Amino acid sequence: MAGLVSGYGWWLLGVLLLLGELLLPGVYLLFLGIGAIVVGANALWLPDLSWQSQLVGFAVVSGVAALIGHRFYGQRARRADAAPLNEPGLRLVGRRAKVSEAIEGGRGRVAVDDGWWSAEGPDLPVGAPVVIESVQGSLLKVRPAAD
Numbered sequence: 001m002a003g004l005v006s007g008y009g010w011w012l013l014g015v016l017l018l019l020g021e022l023l024l025p026g027v028y029l030l031f032l033g034i035g036a037i038v039v040g041a042n043a044l045w046l047p048d049l050s051w052q053s054q055l056v057g058f059a060v061v062s063g064v065a066a067l068i069g070h071r072f073y074g075q076r077a078r079r080a081d082a083a084p085l086n087e088p089g090l091r092l093v094g095r096r097a098k099v100s101e102a103i104e105g106g107r108g109r110v111a112v113d114d115g116w117w118s119a120e121g122p123d124l125p126v127g128a129p130v131v132i133e134s135v136q137g138s139l140l141k142v143r144p145a146a147d
Contacts, residue, residue, distance in 0.1 A: 006054065007047075010040030031069055035062030089135040092117075096145055099128045103142075110142060 014036030021029040039058045043049050049057075092112060100116055101109035103124045110119040110130055121130065121142040129145035 006051065007040045007042075007044035010036045010043055010054070010058075014040060027069065027073065028066075031065040032062050034065045035059075089138070089140075092132045092135055092140065095132050097130050097132060097140070097142065099124050099126055099130060102126050110140060112140075 017033035097110040100111040130142040134141040
């Protein structure tokens with residue numbers, strides 16, 4: 001009977017941890033919840049399992065779940081075109097653009113897709129292809145594109 005109570009207790013703990021995962025940011029309670037549910041199933045299946053064995057099993061299963069989860073979440077690479085949230089202009093670095101207003105005296109404008117940006121770089125005529133080297137606010141630093 002003690003095995004049934006402890007097995008259901010582990011399941012209850014696992015469900016509470018999984019609910020906590022939904023309410024709190026991060027992905028750390030998920031692995032503890034998985035560990036509790038697995039140990040609860042083992043406690044029901046093996047009613048003579050001591051509480052020390054259950055605690056060790058909980059630690060081991062939670063650790064293995066965390067390692068597997070870390071590998072899964074760690075392999076999801078950020079998209080190449082994704083830029084930091086606070087600096088979305090950084091996704092323009094390395095892209096090609098065309099000069100829309102001649103760059104004279106180091107200043108002009110370039111067209112990128114359907115937008116126009118202030119640009120700084122060497123003097124270039126309208127229509128010249130450029131590569132964006134860096135972004136400083138709304139100012140693009142450009143260089144002539146090697147065709």
